[in-house]
Amino acid sequence: MVAVTAHGENRLTGAEQTMPDINMRYLLSVSLLDGVLTFEAGHDVQRMTDTKVVDIMNRIEVRADPSLITPESPRQGVIEFTTKDGRELRNHVVVVRGAMESPLTRDEVEAKERDLLTGVLGQEKTDQLIAAIWDLESLKSVRDLRPLLTL
Numbered sequence: 001m002v003a004v005t006a007h008g009e010n011r012l013t014g015a016e017q018t019m020p021d022i023n024m025r026y027l028l029s030v031s032l033l034d035g036v037l038t039f040e041a042g043h044d045v046q047r048m049t050d051t052k053v054v055d056i057m058n059r060i061e062v063r064a065d066p067s068l069i070t071p072e073s074p075r076q077g078v079i080e081f082t083t084k085d086g087r088e089l090r091n092h093v094v095v096v097r098g099a100m101e102s103p104l105t106r107d108e109v110e111a112k113e114r115d116l117l118t119g120v121l122g123q124e125k126t127d128q129l130i131a132a133i134w135d136l137e138s139l140k141s142v143r144d145l146r147p148l149l150t151l
Contacts, residue, residue: 002028002056005063006077015057020048029056039115075099106134121151 004024017023021042030044031037033052047053068076075096081089095102104112110130117126129148132139139145 001059001061001082002032003061003063003080003082004028004077005065005080006068006075007064015062018045018048020045023048024062025057025060026053028060029053032056040119121148 015023015025017026020026026048027037027042030041030047030053033056034041041047065078068078070076073094076092076094078090078092083089097108098104113130113133114126117129121129125148129145132145132148
C-alpha cells in the first residue's frame with residue numbers, strides 16, 4: 001500500500017478524475033511503474049485504464065493533513081510505503097524540488113526542457129533552443145529565438 005498525505009483530494013484531484021495530469025493516484029502509479037514521470041505519461045488518457053496502472057491506483061490512499069500547509073512551505077507532503085514483507089518506508093518532503101528553496105540543477109532543467117519540448121519541436125530545434133537559452137546574453141535580440149519556437 002502507498003499512502004500520500006498532503007492537501008488531500010478534491011473533485012479535481014480525486015480518484016474519479018478522468019484527466020490523468022491532475023489525478024494524484026494515476027500520477028503516482030505511473031511514476032512507480034516507470035521510475036520517472038514524463039509529460040507524455042502524465043497526459044496519457046488511455047493508460048488510465050491499463051490494468052497494471054489501475055491495480056496500483058487501487059492500492060494508493062490519499063490523506064489530507066491541513067498542518068502540512070504552512071506559509072513557509074505550502075506544498076509539502078508525506079509518502080509512505082508498506083512493502084509486501086511488512087516494512088514501512090516514509091519520506092516527508094518539506095520543500096518540493098524546483099521551488100526557489102530547492103532549485104533544479106542545470107542538468108535537471110535541461111532534462112525537463114527536453115521532456116516538454118522534443119515531442120513538439122523535434123530533437124534538432126529543441127537542442128538549438130536550449131543552447132540559445134543558456135546563451136541569452138549573446139543574443140542581439142530576443143526575436144532571434146522566434147524561429148526556434150515555431151513549428
